[in-house]
Amino acid sequence: MDGSTHLPQHPLRPASDVMRLERLGAMMPTRLSFLRVLMRTLADQNAVVTRPVWDMDANGFGHAVYTLALDERPYSLVAFSQALSDADRSDRVIATAWDAAFVLFDGVPDATEIARLKANAPLQEGGRFGPRDLVLSRANKSVRLFAHVVEALRAGQQPDAQTLRQTGYLMRTTAVYGNGKFGLADRTTYCDRPALSGPFMAEMLAVWLIRAFTVDLAEHLGGRPMERALKRSLGVGNATGLGMAPFLVSHPLLLDAWFSVRETALARVLAQDEISAGKAAELRTQAQMAAEYLDGWKVPDPDAAQVIENLRGEWASFCEELPELTGHGALQTVWDKAQTGSIPLQELTFSWLLEPFGDLVDGLADCLATPFSPVLKPKMICSEVRDLIQSTAPWVLNADFEREEDQAQFWYVSEAKLEPRLGDRQREPGADRETPLDTARQAANLMRDLPDDDTPLWQFLASHPQHRAVAQRMQALPAHPYAEVQCNILGREAAPIHLLRAKLSMFGATGFDPKSRLWTRVTLAKGLPLIDEIGTEAPWLPT
Amino acid sequence: MAADLNQATDGYSRAEIYALLLRALRGAGVSLGWCQDVAQAVEFAGTDECLSEIAGVLGSDWRVEIAGPSIRGSGLAPIIAGCDCVLAGDAPAQVHGAFSAASAAIVAHRAATAGTSIAVLPDTDGVRLQLGNALLPEASLERFHPEPAVLETLKRFAHLTYVPETEESRQAGAGAGLTDND
Known part of the structure; x- marks a missing residue:
């Protein structure tokens, strides 16, 4: 590999x-988790982070810029902090305002670029972004911990170490967008740069720099620095809901x-x-x-x-x-x-x-990324496809989709906020607009219709196009055995929280704190080197 | 409010257009596999012209009729089947109907993912596809600048995949509460 x-x-x-x-x-999380990979990349490249702009008022509102060079190219995190009422502070995608907004910028932004980002970043999904904007994110304060830290520093003390460790973050990101969303740069435009070639490297870089911003903001308001060990014990919180789960299927x-x-x-x-x-x-x-x-x-x-x-x-x-x-x-x-x-x-x-x-x-870690999707093998005959499914994906045949239990749930996207959601098929409307994440059901339907003969698959699919997507997924399995989550995602017992745990572990998240079977809080970058500690050891788990 | 695609000042990313096309095609009732073929092809090699053409065939019934090497039908289904036929190695395929910019993107994408090239030759009432004798296609990195009317059409069909919100779905569908102060 x-x-x-x-x-x-x-x-x-x-x-x-x-x-x-x-x-x-x-x-x-493992040493192959993306944040750990990023830490090694930063160390290998002897990266140095600077903060050329810190334009914050006495209330901690304003903007800041953090810059570093990777592969001899500069990147900048542009951070905006604004006032937010408690009533508006929601971690859900349905929120419309946040304590802070961030853009990872490809280069060093000039005043014009910063003004453009200032007009758009706080709007998040309502803004528009361009080909030099790599990542978009936002965060809300962990109000009690943030206040505790600021009050302690203002009183000339250090915040309580146990309290810091228990919450683990001063701010929670509620979305970290990349790869073209809302006009951001396509991943294909930067995936050949070694430092950003791994999956979610730009997003992880943004998160790690956001962590620095949250600490700097608290120190700005507190009027004195925190002890280094305390800063290291903080990460960036993340509230993760259903939006992350479909990615693993798609x-x-x-x-x-x-x-x-x-x-x-x-x-x-x-x-x-x-x-x-x-x-x-x-x-x-x-x-x-x-x-x-x-x-x-x-x-x-x-x-x-x-x-x-x-x-x-x-x-x-x-x-x-x-x-x-x-x-x-x-x-x-x-x-x-x-x-x-x-x-x-x-x-x-x-x-x-x-x-x-x-x-x-x-x-x-060099093999964690792939630009490929399943490709149809049109020459394969139908009986061979049947054998392939039975031998490599027997799990798709375990469910009985005539039973209510086996298709009790359906995934959909809400009209109001374009937010992935999970519905109860028996009680809620909308199943006719279901998001097609039902790989097991699709494969079972394919097996039902697929003749056990030597018809070339492409000819069968010309008259049964509804099976085309799952047929090529199934054909990918012999060469890509780990390509499918082996479960019927529609079944009543299939809890999305497990999918979130898997993806977040790949990111390197710790402190999983599930709030329901649909969403969880986690901490990212907790315990990792600070921005002036690149090259020091990145621990497996924060303690 | 969701982003208004018409407000773009710097064009649209290819991933963004991929997602919109996939959803618009699904909203138009096109089978998922064909949706993926078309959306991936446009992301890979498509142009603004492709988007206009696709917007024009969203309301039609996509189908394929195969008679030996002769492939007919409607929508972009025949060119997809033509690529299947050629890549299956059965024979050169005669695909009847106009060969559009979107067709070219589909051929380029299928050839690239198969690691080969597909030559497109003029033929009676359409084109003949055959392996080889063409450059291996490369991915485009250009951003899209589609006509507003085209975007509106794509968005209108994409909208058909969204589920109207109820208070129950707003509160329970994603699991979390509506405010979050800790």
Whole structure:
């Protein structure tokens, strides 16, 4: 997959196990998560962040510009801060105003560009953007924590470390838009620049710079700096709803790339029969870090809290019983032992095992992006397509779409705010305008109509065009086994929160705090190096 | 308020047009696979002219009729089937009807994703498609500047995929509350 393709590796885990919704919903960030990849890129390029503009009034309203160079090109985060009443502060997409708005700009904006962005960025979806605007975002203050920090600093004190760690952020972003939305630059215009070639790199860069802005704003209002360790304990909050979930269904080959990389990384790590004493010590240190992270991971939702509590106990036992890690086959022994525990334990172990082995896995990050979509293979005969579905996607045949339970939910986009939503098919109108995320149902319908003969697929599809999209998805599976979330997304029990967890883990989010089965809060960039600490160690998990 | 596409001063991104076309085609009742073929093709190699042409065929019934190498029909379905036929290696395909800018984008995109080239030759009442003898197409990075009337048509069909809001869907459909102060 990268330049070191001849590294030994174990067989990859089968997609039937990896792509289960339950497992996706237990994923943890890894050193291949996009924020970690960004930190390595910044370090490799010796990036230096400056803040050439800080034009804020005494109330913290105004604008600021942060600039850095990557691949010898400058990029700037332009941040706007404005007054917002409590009544208008909503994390939903339906909001129309925010405490702050941001644009990641391709270059260094002059006064004319800043004026243009000032007129548009606070409008967010109501604004228009251009080919030099890479990312658009907005954020709301975490009101109580922001006030606590400002009041403490004004009183000549430092904010309470425990309070900071518990909330974890001064502002929450509620959307981070890229790739052409609202006129922003197409990803294809910058994806050949090495620093931004990975998935969501521009978006992650924006988020990491927004984190710096939130701290600077609090220090501006507080009148003195915060201690460095306290600043590092803060990230950027994010409220993530359903909008993120359809992406995983509508980008099957990208999904395959992400999971192929992750699984290859694990396979390389497990292929080591022996590891050095140094690596073993690092594993033990990281195990302790994970325990501290779990201790600090408190959420109000009782079900989620119970899962975390169980994992805390399982992890403690698991670590107590770790064998001598330098022995023959020790990593495989550890991995096998994790398989006897819960799925959350397995996923935590997965992330932990990767952590000391950057030399084996970091190069795989080059394979996280793909520009491709499924392509129809028109020559394949219909009976072959039937065999292919039965052998590579048996999960699509498990549901019975005559049963109410198996198509209880439908995805749609609301007319008022163009916001993805989930409806109850039996109770709510709109199923006739359903968003076609129903891969399992489409595939089941294809199997129903597909003749078991040697008709070329393209001829069948000419008279059955309703099956064209899913046919090419199914054809992609032999070469891209991780391309599909293996679940009937319409089923009553299919909780979107699991899809959010998977994607956010790929970003590198921590502190999952689910608020329902439809949305969650998380923290991004917590614990990562500050803008004047590029090149220092980026920890696996914040503690 | 959602962004008003007519207010663009710097054109439209290709991803933005892809999303709009996909939705407009779906709203017009075109089968999803064809929607994807057309939207991806226009994103890859399309021009403003393509958008005008597509807006003009949104209301029609898209269909394909195959008789040996001869392919007829309506909408952009015949050119898609013609590409299928050629890429399946069956034979050169005779696609009847006008060969438009949108047709050219579809041929370019299908050839590029297949890693080959498809030659388009004039033929009686249409074109003949055959493998090879053409340059491998490249993706366009140009932004779109469509006519306002074209955009309005695309938006009108795209609108047919949106579900009108109810208070229940507003409150519960996305799961979160309406204000958020902590």
